[in-house]
Ligand SMILES: Nc1nc2c(ncn2[C@@H]2O[C@H](COP(=O)(O)OP(=O)(O)OP(=O)(O)O)[C@@H](O)[C@H]2O)c(=O)[nH]1
């Protein structure tokens with residue numbers, strides 16, 4: 001079948017742009033080998049098209065101003081034809097179908113400089129390659145059936161993983177663990193669908209009450225598997241996106257000191273002057289293997305100018321969107337109306353009360369706090385003297401991470417697209433179950449099961465619109 005999006009030979013710099021020991025220019029497509037022949041001179045005097053698959057060859061990338069280079073040439077001859085050595089390189093050829101894209105591929109390992117890589121890239125383009133779009137190599141791997149859509153998405157997750165735990169989960173997905181589970185459920189549902197259709201089309205074989213009950217149980221089993229996948233999404237999303245923790249409290253209680261201690265670096269300015277932090281400060285940190293987005297806010301309550309007004313607006317917004325609020329109080333001070341104002345702001349939020357400055361004598365009446373923040377966990381720490389910081393970290397993790405362990409061996413759903421489709425699939429099964437239970441026509445049950453299957457197919461990419469595909473792959477970096 002002619003696939004226009006697979007016909008061109010594409011080229012891209014696959015390593016991050018910037019200075020590096022090496023940089024890789026990657027080609028994929030029918031003409032990858034002939035293009036490489038036109039720009040690479042191996043020391044062995046062999047052409048890339050003569051290289052064995054998966055062998056690396058040392059040589060030079062040579063630029064052609066007038067005509068492409070063919071085979072090995074002496075330096076004098078090179079100069080005479082207007083060619084120049086652009087870089088020393090190592091070239092690997094991976095022939096179809098045993099390559100990332102299932103097409104002929106060439107990887108040119110050059111030096112990792114911006115000018116070098118750009119020149120090599122332009123050279124490939126001048127020989128007929130087209131600049132690859134973001135994620136186009138992985139898209140080809142998907143379109144050529146080497147991986148399914150969840151595996152393609154896992155590649156993106158691996159590149160963007162913020163923690164070891166999420167990296168492991170994404171690797172499982174790339175290995176095909178999620179694909180396997182989804183395909184198993186699909187097969188199971190298709191079995192039910194085929195049986196239902198047989199009865200719908202040959203009504204003389206209408207099933208009686210007992211098989212109806214059996215069918216109901218089977219649909220429920222599939223539903224349980226979908227629910228199990230969905231249940232993992234809370235952990236999955238947290239591992240992927242991080243947990244938003246907002247540090248708030250009135251001025252001078254030690255919010256910025258606490259941020260610095262949790263980050264293990266002096267990120268925010270700390271002074272004894274109340275109102276030191278005016279803008280919100282956001283940083284990411286890993287606490288016990290879980291990614292956190294820590295946000296230090298201004299403690300100002302009565303803004304004096306437009307900058308402070310904006311700061312107050314931002315801290316309110318952050319509190320609204322927080323997964324966890326660290327409400328900091330100075331244990332060395334008496335409870336004040338300002339503390340109370342913050343308590344009003346964090347009503348209804350997941351709050352951990354941090355009683356800071358425990359290295360100093362306590363003047364705070366804890367009963368007031370307990371009464372106002374009923375049921376909220378409290379912990380005494382000293383950001384300055386680093387007292388009980390370990391315990392605080394444990395409490396932070398505990399208040400957002402409900403289960404004991406991070407199960408990186410299993411499947412964790414983390415992709416919003418998957419969550420949405422699984423929910424839809426579950427709803428369709430629920431409808432089918434309802435129709436079956438109420439003795440409604442089996443056509444309705446069959447329709448529900450079929451719709452459920454179509455949502456699974458959306459996830460794996462068995463049936464996916466071109467629009468969705470381009471949306472998914474546009475998130476990739478160029479060269480992947
Ligand atoms: N003794 C003692 N002093 C602390 C502790 N934590 C912070 N401080 C001091 O309290 C003062 C205020 O600390 P910051 O971290 O700037 O407080 P903040 O809540 O960020 O203040 P604003 O940015 O003004 O809202 C500084 O002088 C800190 O050194 C602590 O645990 N013990």
Ligand SMILES: [Mg+2]
Nearest residue numbers: 255256276277
């Ligand atoms: Mg501060």
